[in-house]
Amino acid sequence: MHKKIYIAGHRGMVGSAIVRNLLAGGLSSDNLLFRTHAELDLTSQAAVRAFFEGEKPDQVYLAAAKVGGIHANNSYPAEFIYQNLMMEANIIHEAWRVGVQKLLFLGSSCIYPKLAPQPMPESALLTGPLEPTNEPYAIAKIAGIKLCESYNRQYGESDGTDFRSVMPTNLYGPGDNYHPENSHVIPALIRRFHEAMVSGDAVVTLWGTGTPLREFLYVDDMAAACIHVMNLDKATFDANTTPMLSHINVGSGKEVTIRELADTIAMVIGFQGGIAFDASKPDGSPRKLMDSSRLNNLGWQPKVGLEEGLRLAYNDFLLHEHASHF
Template structure:
């Protein structure tokens, strides 16, 4: 990418988008287009088209999406399918109409079939049924991938879809109702430590296995692929190793310094039993993740502490408990 190119990062304040902005700025890209959701509603097709016409955008990283964990997906299925379909349709179509040079669309490994063989290879997409709690989100994301490929075939665009594994890092979502498992665990153990709670209860059995990739590693991979990948077939982005939820909980508990007990509620859903991606395609292209999970967890908790308000947070927690 030309250092003077106009690059639009859709969703620049989120976990992935903010990591992309950090990576672009560190590499000397100065024309980064960013709009908050208050400034631009990506569900509004006309507003999105006007942005592309006004900014003369060359490259697009489509990181904007409605995302969440099991609770959010269960509670808001209509919003997950509607909002994601609108966001990606509007951005992909506007990018084509404006003649952008290249677009990178972020899917997710959670859209592979629930019982797909492990590790997950790119060709397993659409070979089986989806995880029920995640189906609306997954269907929307699959539509986005197929839309990129269809536009490439019909219009000759250069739209590349990638499949990142579970992510974590700065600017993650720590809301107890909508967050993914790793940030949810950080907040849960931190709050239990502040309140000296004797135990923490976690959903499910703790046996599912998940792979985790730091957002800065993902951003580096996305820039690498934007520069070097020209096919329109999906590419997995991951670490290539996984860990059980129980093991993850123990690691986070230790890093946070919580001394209580961990209990599991098997009446709550576990979600997909295992989710590990095959990263051989990406590694063959010349990219490999660099940030170990242990170091990434420590850095992420430090970031969380810096964002926390200490005493006001504890007062708020005490109010909630009462």
């Protein structure tokens, strides 16, 4: 039978990596369903319903989301909660309505409380207050997890509904956003150090002390994890989750300080100047690490180390340096 797999958000960093990995795994492009935003407004229930009734996919990867850094989350909280809630509610409900049994929802590590234990286990969900700056986005992502769990609880036995969720750590790689104001730390530093190298700057000054610890995962490793979790047989997946705790963390399990990260990016890019830190600026959380032992026990491990991944990311930046969104 010709399997049809819908990747919502196929142009985004994670969605495009899932497409690359599915094709590399032997699937034909004829197996994959895409719609651009211009072709399908995922916040429109009527449009999403018409799409699912017309295509009836066998599997769905829900990688579509409105995303951004601290500045964007602070500036547009209504857009972040509304658009993400609407997209996931429409896709999950309409997937169930047409009989899709396998769906994978992609969340975010920001679902966990600001003061969650480190490393953060899946069981930390809903145990404390969220980080205020991205609370609207986090609540939308928590709602997506609970949508999947609720449809499984109500329709798992009668309809075979099997909707799963994965929570990635900080991702980077091809397709990242290098916008000077709205990007995350790795693409922001790649841009900063590249521009400093081109300009011949003697020093690059970064916010904070450089001491916070962060975990990073190359996006194609994330895509491989998504496909791995999607295709686990139900008995194996159920044995490692519970109906009320069915999401799975995806991380590298390795931490670096922001200073170490900056040093590595400077080396990869070839920046020869100095690196200074402005300790009067905020550091953010001292540590953010995912507990990915559940996924490791299910047979997945990351393959791309940080230095190798940063080289691949920098090559992608150079390819798109002169694109209109830079």
